[in-house]
Amino acid sequence: MRLFLIGFMGSGKSHWGRLLAQQIGDPFFDLDHVIVESEQKTVARIFAELGEEYFRIKEKETLERLVEENPAFIISCGGGTPCFFNNISFMKRYGTVVWLNTDLNVLVQRLLKEKDTRPLLRDIPEEEMKSFIMKKLLGRKQYYQQAHLIVNEDALTVDTFMKILTDA
Ligand code: S3P
Numbered sequence: 001m002r003l004f005l006i007g008f009m010g011s012g013k014s015h016w017g018r019l020l021a022q023q024i025g026d027p028f029f030d031l032d033h034v035i036v037e038s039e040q041k042t043v044a045r046i047f048a049e050l051g052e053e054y055f056r057i058k059e060k061e062t063l064e065r066l067v068e069e070n071p072a073f074i075i076s077c078g079g080g081t082p083c084f085f086n087n088i089s090f091m092k093r094y095g096t097v098v099w100l101n102t103d104l105n106v107l108v109q110r111l112l113k114e115k116d117t118r119p120l121l122r123d124i125p126e127e128e129m130k131s132f133i134m135k136k137l138l139g140r141k142q143y144y145q146q147a148h149l150i151v152n153e154d155a156l157t158v159d160t161f162m163k164i165l166t167d168a
Contacts, residue, residue: 063087080120
């Protein structure tokens with residue numbers, strides 16, 4: 001399978017990517033982790049020391065390299081991956097793109113716990129998180145909506161996810 005999981009930060013891309021890869025038996029790549037390993041820096045440090053633009057270029061290059069080097073894969077993208085350069089059309093050309101469309105309130109709950117490790121969220125005051133996420137999500141929907149499949153994470157199981165993929 002050649003599968004790209006996209007969706008907002010906290011939507012469960014890494015979690016579901018890992019589970020699906022175990023089930024299917026294809027190699028799993030977490031795009032952020034691959035970048036962190038090759039740069040030997042956390043995503044937060046890459047943003048702080050080298051800037052977002054540098055990260056976005058690395059993100060695009062890493063995405064393209066993983067696709068080139070692996071005949072089958074499950075790639076969990078970063079939340080911004082489909083929104084930069086031509087990444088969304090690239091992914092659609094080389095595999096199936098799935099948007100994990102997770103409920104806004106679930107995103108807010110999860111991200112409030114992890115905001116300090118996320119460069120785009122760390123400076124947002126807690127009370128402004130919901131409106132910040134809402135606005136950012138609104139801007140990004142035009143990219144996420146281009147996915148081949150849209151999966152609602154609510155009450156999702158590996159079996160139902162597998163069925164959605166095989167029925168498609
Ligand atoms: C980002 C999401 C992060 C990471 C970076 C930027 C974004 O990935 O790539 O902090 O722009 O939404 P996750 O969605 O895996 O947290």
